Amino acid sequence: MLQDTTTNGHLKLFCLVDGESTSNAFPLTIPSSETVGELRKLIKVEKAPEFDDIAADKLTLWSILIPDDRNNDERPILLDTTSGKTKLKATTKLSKVFTSELPDDTIHIIVQRPPVTRRWLLFMAWLSGVTNSITAFHSSEQWQQQA
Known part of the structure; x- marks a missing residue:
């Protein structure tokens, strides 16, 4: 089943922090007219207090399609070993990143923390x-x- 990405001009994206399992995925709804930079800010707010000491512009976002396989929902997803990812630029509109319907039960964004x-x-x-x-x-x- 596919998720309509343009319902009322909003996207419902499932995000995951690099190194966490899909059981820790979290949904965010954001207008498709917003930029990746705005999505970073929304993620920072959603992940408080965990991301309180990280500036939103220091988060790196990656577009990806990872099926949320319930049989492996405790296995960590590691960005370094994941293929099919695309690094997103802060200035890019989300409507340009997600141009078609998104599959259900899928992770759409991986959030990478800044290096220590x-x-x-x-x-x-x-x-x-x-x-x-x-x-x-x-x-x-x-x-x-x-x-």
Whole structure:
């Protein structure tokens, strides 16, 4: 069965974050006259708080058609090993990406998070060191004497 992509000028797209299983797919409805950039913003809102620390323009969206096979709905979908994907540009209208009816029970968009930066890794290492220092202090005799 095919899904009419132009019902009232809106698209109903099923999206999936790279590395997650199809059981975590989420639907979004957006006017077909909007751009990929607007879809990024909508995805960021939908995926809050998970995407709170990511700017919408840092998300990379890929057009794809992956059947939502209920027998494998716990298997992660990895962008690197998936064929038939097309990287989408922020300025492209969705009506140009999805020009025909979309099949039902199908993932239409894969959302790729930005790569982890060196600064983020350094922050996490620092935070881990602070946490370890606090834990060590709480275990120390000095802390127990003050408590």
